[in-house]
Amino acid sequence: MPPIQIGEPIYLRLLFVPACLGILWLWRLSYRFSDRKLLKDSRTSPRALLYPLGGELWFWFCILLAVISLVMALSRPTILATVSQNAGADFIILQDGSTSMRVSDTTPDRWQRSVSWIRVFAEMLSWQDQRVALALFAHRTAPQIRLTRDPNALFFFLDYLDREPPFRLEDDTSWDTNIEEAIYWGVQIVERDAELYGERLSTKVFIVISDGQSWSGEVNNALQLARSRNIRVYVIGVGTLSGGFIPQLPVGIYEQPEEPIRSTLDRQSLRAIAQVGGGEYYELEEDSAQDIALEILIDVQSRTQTTRRQETFVDLYWLFLAIAAGLICLSTLLLQESTQLWWQLAVASGLIALLVS
Known part of the structure; x- marks a missing residue:
């Protein structure tokens, strides 16, 4: 040219x-x-x-x-x-919205604790060369916002989702934690963004916030797909090892109440997901929200390309x-x-x- x-x-x-x-x-x-x-x-x-x-x-x-x-x-x-710019980073937050996130073994409960961390993380971003996407998942993934530099879009959904997950307790699908489906969706949003706006040299990061899921081959396949796209997966565990009881549905007068189900933090599976995904594992009970957000940002920044060339x-x-x-x-x-x-x-x-x- x-x-x-x-x-x-x-x-x-x-x-x-x-x-x-x-x-x-x-x-x-x-x-x-x-x-x-x-x-x-x-x-x-x-x-x-x-x-x-x-x-x-x-x-x-x-x-x-x-x-x-x-x-x-x-x-x-x-x-x-030729203009040189910071390559930046893209954060895709995958928030667990299954029924087990309603357990109150953390203050006030797992869901509200994780949403408050997302708010802290968003407040620490510069939003200049950083973009954020948000998706909720249970048995299926429900995307909320695409990759954007607009903090108001994220804070709007955080205000809307502040109290409880959008998945209803009465739905059977809300009782499943499908991390592999969430990771597949995250890869799709990255690929779709590249189709619409072109390839970016930014570092791609998944942040999975969950209380755990049993390890399976499907999870491993999803992680391998993410790694093939140079996407690192960071995992934040929410909950405690002692756990708590999942809220039960109200029963009728003549119905027998079901046995209460105890949900505990599946630390081993979450740690394995972070290890295979090339990221790090954190727990909200052990570390403060600010420390976790800062460590993720520092680690991502160290892996981010310094500049990208843009010809205009x-x-x-x-x-x-x-x-x-x-x-x-x-x-x-x-x-x-x-x-x-x-x-x-x-x-x-x-x-x-x-x-x-």
């Missing part, structure tokens, strides 16, 4: 006129030099006489350059500029107009006759007409 592109090349034909005038100007300058030499040789004076080097020709030289600048501005030139074209239209205006102002200092002033006013009027149009 050429470094300079011309948007309206037809106007470059107008350069033929200043080219001819330039040849005439050079001829006049050489003629003046010969006259200057002849005067020095033919005249005798007790003191050395000083003759202007170019005289009024320098005024015409500035006008000539101003006309060339105007023609170049009309041709709409653009120049290739910069319009030179206004630059050439400014050069033409500057040359006309400079020629004012070289005025010696009123005729030259009228020429300057004519060129200035043409420049103003271009600016207005």
Whole structure:
């Protein structure tokens, strides 16, 4: 790709006129030099006489350059500029919304504790070269927001989801924790974003927040897919090893209540997911929310590419107009006759007409 592109090349034909005038100007300058030499040789004076080097020709030289600048501005030139930017990072938060997240073995419960951590994490982001996506999962994944730099979009959903998961306790599908489905969805959102906006050099990160799931081959396949896309998986465990009872549905008068189900933190499975996913494992009960968020950001930043090159074209239209205006102002200092002033006013009027149009 050429470094300079011309948007309206037809106007470059107008350069033929200043080219001819330039040849005439050079001829006049050489003629003046010969006259200057002849005067020095033919005249005798007790003191050395000083003759202007170019005289009024320098005024015409500035006008000539101003006309060339105007023609170049009309041709709409653009120049290739390479901009280096921070590659940034994309965080896809996969939040467990299954029924076990309603257990109150943490304060106030697992769900509200995890949502409060997401809020802390979002407040620590710069949101300049960082994007965030959010999805909730139980038996199926429910995407909430796509990758965005708008913090208001994330905080809106956090305010809406602050009290309890959107999956109803009455639905059987809310009693399952399907991490592999969530990871597959995360990979799809990354691929879809690349289709819409092109490939980015940003570091891709999954943050899984859950109380655990039994290890299976399907989880391993999902993790291998994420690793093949250079996506690291960080896992945050919510809950305690002692656990707590899952809230039960209200029963009818003649119905026998079901046995209460105890849910505990599956630390071993979550740690295995983080290890295979190439990330780290954290627990909200052992570490503070700020420390976990900071450690993840520092680790991701250390793996992020420093810069990415972005090629863009910069319009030179206004630059050439400014050069033409500057040359006309400079020629004012070289005025010696009123005729030259009228020429300057004519060129200035043409420049103003271009600016207005």
